[in-house]
Amino acid sequence: MIQPDMSKTIVLGMCTKDEEDSIRKSMESIRSQTRDPDYVFICDASNDTTPDIIRDELEKSDIPFEVFRQEQYSGHGGARQxxxxxxxxxxxxxxxxLDAANAANSDWINNIENxxxxxxxxxxLTGPSCDQDVNRExxxxxxxxxxxxxxIALDVSLxxxxxxxxxxxxxxxDWDFALQMYRAGADVFTxxxxxxxxxNSEPSNIYRKRIAGNPTSVPYLYKYGTWYAKFHPVQIIKDIGSVFFYIITTILALVLAFAPQYTTSVVxxxxxxxxxxxxGSVFYEDKFQLHNFKRALFLLLYTAPAAARSTKKVIQGKYQR
Structure with missing residues (x-):
């Protein structure tokens, strides 16, 4: 068997927070690689035993590693930075x-390098879920x-x-970084x-949490201006749609209080x-499944409040331009 060229230094990174139920299997998949990473870095923000489990597992290998506390920045983007x-x-x-609560096949790094x-x-080089069969740009x-x-594997020069x-x-x-990759002209293969x-099995409330925490189109419009409006108008339309929902809801409350004779029309x-x-959201996704109807409902309910929070963060200067 021809051994791969080991001249390139390959580093593996993971962000973790309270992953004690699944992190051992993630670490086992890293330890079992046929081509070990040269280093492993873990940025952890846990309040449970996750970092102890990580150290326990990686100490069973010869892979140099470092587990450090997330302190300089907050949130998902901060952990990756x-x-x-x-x-x-x-x-x-x-x-x-590799995301926490994920495991890779033993030839993951070897296949990437080859x-x-x-x-x-x-x-x-991006990896799909293992229930997908893809091989394309x-x-x-x-x-x-x-x-x-x-x-995902990234050329560090990018x-x-x-x-x-x-x-x-x-x-x-993730979406912001993808936009940066695209604007930098990155070539991607999956x-x-x-x-x-x-x-893990994904809990039913994960859609609510993700949508409620979604930054919406606000920071992207702030960072990228009219380019973003042309590139991804659908998100802006959905955001505006949720705002109008709250406007109509406010009008309905006012009608019920001060002009009940118009209640039927407004309802x-x-x-x-x-x-x-x-x-409309489900038709756009073209996937007529129950969870897509739930997702559309959550978009309607939670997007406008999320947009308001993002606007506040923009005013506070939180996002980089």
Missing amino acids: ELYERIQDVNPDIFCM FWEDNPEYDA CSTPHDPLYYRHAA LDTIGGWDPGFDRGE SSRWCSKYL SIFTIYSVGFIL
Whole structure:
């Protein structure tokens, strides 16, 4: 068997927070790699035993590792930026990221390295979920596999060009980074050969949490201006749709209080608008499944408050331009 060229330094990074139920399996998948990472860096913000389990597992291997507390920045974007700044200590060529509560196949890093040796023109290799069978290029962030931080390998020169992640994004840092990649002209390839498997069952309330914490289109419009409005108008339309829902709701409350004779008309408008928004969202996704109807409902209910919070953060100067 021809051994791969080991000249490139490959670093693996992971962000963790209260993952004690699944982190052992994630670490086992890292320890079992046929091509070990040269270093492992873990940025942890846990209040449970997660970092102890990580150390216990990685000490069973010969892989150099560091588990450090997330302190400099907050949120998801901050954790990833702390990883990026920390890996500078070892001057890597390739930065692989695996999400907590995910596990990779034993040949994950080996397949990435072998592919990159034959195809050095790519800037990023993204891994799908292991229940997908893909092997293709990705050309736009509108492709969900263009940037999937659950399993991704990045040429560090691309990372340096972009400057890492915007720590202002508590959530939504993945979309912002994908936009930065796209604007930098990154070439991306995705393949099931370096997929990842989610270890937990996703709780039903995960959609509410994600949508309620979504930064909405506000910070992206702030950062990218009219370019973003042209690039991703659908998000802006959905955001405005949720704002109008709250306007209609306010009007309905005022009618009930001061002009009850118009209640039937306003309730009809309220109902038609709400149903239309939900159906329109589902039709756009073109996936007529129950969870997509729930997601559309949560978009209607939670997007406007999220937009208000994002606007406040913009005013406070939280996001980088």
